[in-house]
Amino acid sequence: MNANAVEQRVFNFSAGPATIPxxxxxxxxxxxxxYPGAGAxxxxxxxxxKIFTEIAADAELTLRNLMAVPDDYAILFLQGGSAxxxxxxxxxxxxxxxxxASYLVTGSWSKKAIAEAKKEGEVTLGFDGSxxxxxxxxxxxxxxxxxxxxxxxxxxxxxxxxVQFQSEPNCPDSVPLVCDASSDFxxxxxxxxxxxxxxxxxxxxxxxxxxxVVVIRKDLLERADDSLPGxxxxxxxxxxxxxxxxxxxxxVYMLGKIAHWLQDEIGGLKxxxxxxCSKASLLYETIDSSDSFYRGHAQNDCRSxxxxxxxxxxxxxxxxxxxxxxxxxxxxxxxxxxxxxxRASIYNAMPLEGVTxxxxxxxxxxxxxx
Amino acid sequence: MNANAVEQRVFNFSAGPATIPxxxxxxxxxxxxxYPGAGAxxxxxxxxxKIFTEIAADAELTLRNLMAVPDDYAILFLQGGSAxxxxxxxxxxxxxxxxxASYLVTGSWSKKAIAEAKKEGEVTLGFDGSxxxxxxxxxxxxxxxxxxxxxxxxxxxxxxxxVQFQSEPNCPDSVPLVCDASSDFxxxxxxxxxxxxxxxxxxxxxxxxxxxVVVIRKDLLERADDSLPGxxxxxxxxxxxxxxxxxxxxxVYMLGKIAHWLQDEIGGLKxxxxxxCSKASLLYETIDSSDSFYRGHAQNDCRSxxxxxxxxxxxxxxxxxxxxxxxxxxxxxxxxxxxxxxRASIYNAMPLEGVTxxxxxxxxxxxxxx
Numbered sequence: 001m002n003a004n005a006v007e008q009r010v011f012n013f014s015a016g017p018a019t020i021p022x023x024x025x026x027x028x029x030x031x032x033x034x035y036p037g038a039g040a041x042x043x044x045x046x047x048x049x050k051i052f053t054e055i056a057a058d059a060e061l062t063l064r065n066l067m068a069v070p071d072d073y074a075i076l077f078l079q080g081g082s083a084x085x086x087x088x089x090x091x092x093x094x095x096x097x098x099x100x101a102s103y104l105v106t107g108s109w110s111k112k113a114i115a116e117a118k119k120e121g122e123v124t125l126g127f128d129g130s131x132x133x134x135x136x137x138x139x140x141x142x143x144x145x146x147x148x149x150x151x152x153x154x155x156x157x158x159x160x161x162x163v164q165f166q167s168e169p170n171c172p173d174s175v176p177l178v179c180d181a182s183s184d185f186x187x188x189x190x191x192x193x194x195x196x197x198x199x200x201x202x203x204x205x206x207x208x209x210x211x212x213v214v215v216i217r218k219d220l221l222e223r224a225d226d227s228l229p230g231x232x233x234x235x236x237x238x239x240x241x242x243x244x245x246x247x248x249x250x251x252v253y254m255l256g257k258i259a260h261w262l263q264d265e266i267g268g269l270k271x272x273x274x275x276x277c278s279k280a281s282l283l284y285e286t287i288d289s290s291d292s293f294y295r296g297h298a299q300n301d302c303r304s305x306x307x308x309x310x311x312x313x314x315x316x317x318x319x320x321x322x323x324x325x326x327x328x329x330x331x332x333x334x335x336x337x338x339x340x341x342x343r344a345s346i347y348n349a350m351p352l353e354g355v356t357x358x359x360x361x362x363x364x365x366x367x368x369x370x
Numbered sequence: 371m372n373a374n375a376v377e378q379r380v381f382n383f384s385a386g387p388a389t390i391p392x393x394x395x396x397x398x399x400x401x402x403x404x405y406p407g408a409g410a411x412x413x414x415x416x417x418x419x420k421i422f423t424e425i426a427a428d429a430e431l432t433l434r435n436l437m438a439v440p441d442d443y444a445i446l447f448l449q450g451g452s453a454x455x456x457x458x459x460x461x462x463x464x465x466x467x468x469x470x471a472s473y474l475v476t477g478s479w480s481k482k483a484i485a486e487a488k489k490e491g492e493v494t495l496g497f498d499g500s501x502x503x504x505x506x507x508x509x510x511x512x513x514x515x516x517x518x519x520x521x522x523x524x525x526x527x528x529x530x531x532x533v534q535f536q537s538e539p540n541c542p543d544s545v546p547l548v549c550d551a552s553s554d555f556x557x558x559x560x561x562x563x564x565x566x567x568x569x570x571x572x573x574x575x576x577x578x579x580x581x582x583v584v585v586i587r588k589d590l591l592e593r594a595d596d597s598l599p600g601x602x603x604x605x606x607x608x609x610x611x612x613x614x615x616x617x618x619x620x621x622v623y624m625l626g627k628i629a630h631w632l633q634d635e636i637g638g639l640k641x642x643x644x645x646x647c648s649k650a651s652l653l654y655e656t657i658d659s660s661d662s663f664y665r666g667h668a669q670n671d672c673r674s675x676x677x678x679x680x681x682x683x684x685x686x687x688x689x690x691x692x693x694x695x696x697x698x699x700x701x702x703x704x705x706x707x708x709x710x711x712x713r714a715s716i717y718n719a720m721p722l723e724g725v726t727x728x729x730x731x732x733x734x735x736x737x738x739x740x
Contacts, residue, residue, distance in 0.1 A: 005402075010409030014416045017619055025403050025411055032375075032399040033392070039380030039701055041395055043578040043624075046384045046702060079449035079580065080601055083615035087599030119597050203616060208413040210449065210580040210618030227489050229457030229602070231450055245453035246573060248580030248618065249387055254413075331409055332416060 011354035014332035015159050015307060015345040016183065017203040023265065024257045043250045047243055056242065056249075059256030066263050069192050069215055076214040076234065077242040077252050081201045082182050085212060086113040088232050089178055089197060090120035092224040094150045102126035102145035104169060107134045107158025108338060109180060117153070126152060126169075134161040136299045144169055151176040151196060157184035159204070160336040162309030162343065163302040168194050176220060184306050185213065186262060187348055188273035196220055202251060204306070205348045207258050211251035262348070272348050279346050279355040280305035286359045293366040297341065311341040317369055318342060324365065330358050381724035384702035385529050385677060385715040386553065387573040393635065394627045413620045417613055426617065429626030436633050439562050439585055446584040446604065447612040447622050451571045452552050454602075455582060456483040459548055459567060460490035461602050462594040464520045472496035472515035474539060477504045477528025478708060479550060487523070496522060496539075504531040506669045514539055521546040521566060527554035529574070530706040532679030532713065533672040538564050546590060554676050555583065556632060557718055558643035566590055572621060574676070575718045577628050581621035632718070642718050649716045649725040650675035656729045663736040667711065681711040687739055688712060694735065700728050 012019040035042040038051050045052050060075050069075060078084070094101045100122035103114045106129045117123045126144035129136060138144055145152040152171045156179050157164040164184060168191070171177045176196025185200030192198065197216045203209035214234065221235045230236050236244045242252075266272050284303060287294040287310050297309040312318045321342060322334050335341035346355055382389040405412040408421050415422050430445050439445060448454070464471045470492035473484045476499045487493045496514035499506060508514060515522040522541045526549050527534040534554060538561070541547045546566025555570030562568065567586045573579035584604065591605045600606055606614045612622075636642050654673060657664040657680050667679040682688045691712060692704050705711035716725055 005404040008404045008409055012410045012414055014410075014414065014419070017414055017416060017616065019414050020411060022403070025413075029399055029402040032402065033395050034375040034378045039378055039699070040382045040384075041390065043395075044382055044384065044387055044389050046387060047579065048707075049384070049702070079451065079618075080454070081449065081615045084450070084599075084601040087601060091599065116600055119599065201616065203619075208618075208620045209417065209616045210621055229454075229461065229489065230486055231454040231457060232599070245451045246387065246571065246579045248449075248578075248621070249573075250578045250620065251580055251618070329409070332419070337418075 010329040010331040011350070011357060012331050013344045013346065013350070013354075013358070015204075015336065015343060017209045018345055018347050019349045020208070021258065021261045021265075021349045024254070024261050027257060028254060042253045045249075047246050047249050052249060055253050055256060056247065059252055059259060062256060062259040062263060063213065066186070066259055066269060067190065067192060067215070072218050073192060074216050074218055074221065074238040076216065076237045077247050077255070078212045078214055078237060079210065079248055081209070081212055082109065082180055082199070083112070084232075085180065085199050085214070086116035087120070088234065089151075089153065090117040091228055091232050092234050093176065093178070093220065094121035096225055097121065097150050099148060099150040100124050101150040102152045104138060104144060104152070104154040105129060106137055106155060106163055107161040108336075109158055109160070109182070110153070110155040113153060113155065113180060121150070124149075134158065134163060135297055135302070137163055137165060137302045138169060141170060145171060145175055147172045147174050149175050151178045153178045153180075155180040157181070157304050157306050159183045159307045159345070160339055161297060162304040162307040163298045164304035164306065166301070176217070184304075186269065186272070187276050187306060189269040202255055204345075207255040208251050210248045211255055213255070275352065276305045276346070276348065279350065279352060280308060282355050282359045283308045283344060283346070283362075286362045290362070290366045291370075293370055294362065306345060306347055308344045308346065309335060309339075309341060320369070321365055325358070325361055328357075328361060330354075330361060380699040380701040381720070381727060382701050383714045383716065383720070383724075383728070385574075385706065385713060387579045388715055388717050389719045390578070391628065391631045391635075391719045394624070394631050397627060398624060412623045415619075417616050417619050422619060425623050425626060426612065429622055429629060432626060432629040432633060433583065436556070436629055436639060437560065437562060437585070442588050443562060444586050444588055444591065444608040446586065446607045447617050447625070448582045448584055448607060449580065449618055451579070451582055452479065452550055452569070453482070455550065455569050455584070456486035457490070458602050458604065459483075459521070459523065460487040461598055462604050463546065463548070463590065464491035466595055467491065467520050469518060469520040470494050471520040472522045474508060474514060474522070474524040475499060476507055476525060476533060477531040478706075479528055479530070479552070480523070480525040483523060483525065483550060491520070494519075504528065504533060505667055505672070507533055507535060507672045508539060511540055515541060515545055517542045517544050519545050521548045523548045523550075525550040527551070527674050527676050529553045529677045529715070530709055531667060532674040532677040533668045534674035534676065536671070546587070554674075556639065556642070557646050557676060559639040572625055574715075577625040578621050580618045581625055583625070645722065646675045646716070646718065649720065649722060650678060652725050652729045653678045653714060653716070653732075656732045660732070660736045661740075663740055664732065676715060676717055678714045678716065679705060679709075679711055690739070691735055695728070695731055698727075698731060700724075700731060
């Protein structure tokens with residue numbers, strides 16, 4: 001059964017939910033009917049059982065070590081995806097403060113976040129990339145937020161446009177920096193102490209859809225008003241070690257497995273960053289050496305190492321590219337329906353072989369269709 | 371591997387997350403590395419892919435048929451568990467209406483729900499069972515709500531106390547009836563057209579933790595104000611077929627498998643109800659014929675068919691009972707930490723054999739320790 005299933009697996013460039021390390025899936029498969037010592041699947045046991053609380057604590061600790069999260073930060077496992085975080089961030093940090101929050105609008109996801117923030121309080125635009133069709137980011141050193149702001153919010157990687165911050169935006173110490181890192185979470189080391197909140201839904205680099213990791217500086221837990229819906233109050237989750245209500249236990253279990261894969265098989269975030277740089281370089285070099293057959297969407301200094309977005313000379317060629325690629329086991333390369341074109345999502349779990357295969361295909365396709 | 375894992379499985383009386391049909395787990399295990407035709411695990415594919423949208427649509431349709439949900443009701447797959455529903459119900463149906471909602475407080479879960487509702491508007495208590503230590507329910511025919519109320523809310527089965535409504539509470543046609551059916555969802559046929567909203571987190575009878583099913587009469591979708599946090603607005607989810615944001619895809623896939631198990635292997639909700647009645651009767655008869663060695667918590671006419679709660683003559687005997695049962699493969703029988711005692715959760719997926727084994731153990735234990 002397994003050997004056959006492995007052979008049937010394609011190179012899956014889906015933007016999310018996205019590819020998961022094969023060795024992790026194999027462990028999960030092995031344990032699916034009976035988690036060691038539990039007499040039941042991990043899905044079937046109480047979240048308050050000794051076995052599951054150990055699984056959750058280990059997932060938290062492994063992430064904490066991997067990301068070098070300082071002790072004055074809590075790590076929460078929540079539900080509702082980034083969409084709920086779009087509301088939870090302003091509900092906890094903006095609502096009722098009389099302050100305004102600064103948002104950097106760099107693509108589709110930060111645009112959605114700002115729409116929710118406006119319901120909770122005053123919002124200013126520290127940067128608006130919509131005029132440039134979201135192909136660039138704020139220039140280094142530009143002032144993005146006043147010292148009195150409730151926080152500065154940005155999305156570190158925009159999956160749809162394929163633009164990625166190469167480092168943290170300029171932010172005064174007095175202002176909490178809030179980051180939606182959903183699509184480049186765990187792809188590189190980060191200076192966590194520069195952040196107030198860093199959150200990520202799991203389904204790109206960290207697990208199946210259904211769990212969202214929130215790394216939050218503990219002093220920020222005190223800002224929410226008790227009148228918030230209980231689930232939306234970070235403090236409730238932090239004070240109950242993410243067991244204020246039943247957590248998505250299977251997704252938390254998988255998150256732990258993926259954190260262990262990064263730590264034990266890959267060798268940590270510096271190692272995965274180096275792999276991610278190699279993979280992205282291969283594709284961008286293929287684009288840049290294609291004599292403009294492929295045209296990258298993002299400006300060179302904003303290119304994403306997670307989502308490589310580009311266009312072909314015509315819609316016909318794009319459709320042909322997607323279909324021929326699929327026939328060679330290179331799957332889910334169609335760009336997001338809102339922008340079109342091609343998107344190759346090459347998250348942590350995409351093996352180098354998948355990227356070299358795609359690069360070869362791109363070169364062959366350009367030569368045959370130029 | 372599998373044969374061994376099956377042998378290691380215990381009878382798991384966990385109150386939730388709870389036991390899942392073995393045949394469903396085996397199918398999931400079989401497909402874990404490669405969903406048929408996908409070239410990837412179901413966890414790894416886009417929620418907007420043709421394959422996953424078909425999986426989600428089939429889960430919805432199978433549930434709709436199983437529960438005989440009329441066309442003027444939407445079925446939503448959400449995240450956040452019952453805890454988020456405690457807030458979403460009043461945020462959508464009470465907030466800003468100037469009306470009050472009536473809550474029936476029959477145990478721990480309805481008590482939690484009312485605490486969240488009070489943040490959103492005015493609440494009255496149609497029934498308060500706290501004086502009776504939550505061992506009973508409103509008497510049939512008693513008036514529980516005024517005709518002008520925003521809605522009447524109740525929890526059909528209280529897992530912690532083990533009390534269950536045997537039929538819908540008295541509710542005028544003008545008032546939407548809202549039910550937290552988390553712990554007896556899919557355990558019996560229901561007259562859905564009597565409900566405004568019926569919701570259930572999946573981790574008792576319908577799947578792994580991380581997905582919540584909301585069955586909602588479509589006219590109620592219009593009541594929410596646009597100022598609500600987007601995720602909390604039922605209308606957003608209904609208008610996007612539960613893909614307003616990335617759904618918990620793996621949990622939805624499993625929900626579909628469990629709905630098929632009920633439909634195809636069990637034969638529908640009438641069949642499972644009959645099985646559930648047999649299982650519960652076995653345990654209650656054992657309690658009632660124990661010469662008061664076992665004392666049931668719930669009044670006879672309120673006894674839950676899902677969670678059988680009872681006490682032994684002393685704490686020492688209770689501890690001995692739990693430990694001896696576990697050594698015989700009867701697991702997770704300890705009552706909730708808030709009330710103590712013994713709780714046998716015998717949801718849909720608990721096989722009759724598990725219950726007969728427990729009943730025999732109970733009789734033997736009583737004889738040996740009387």
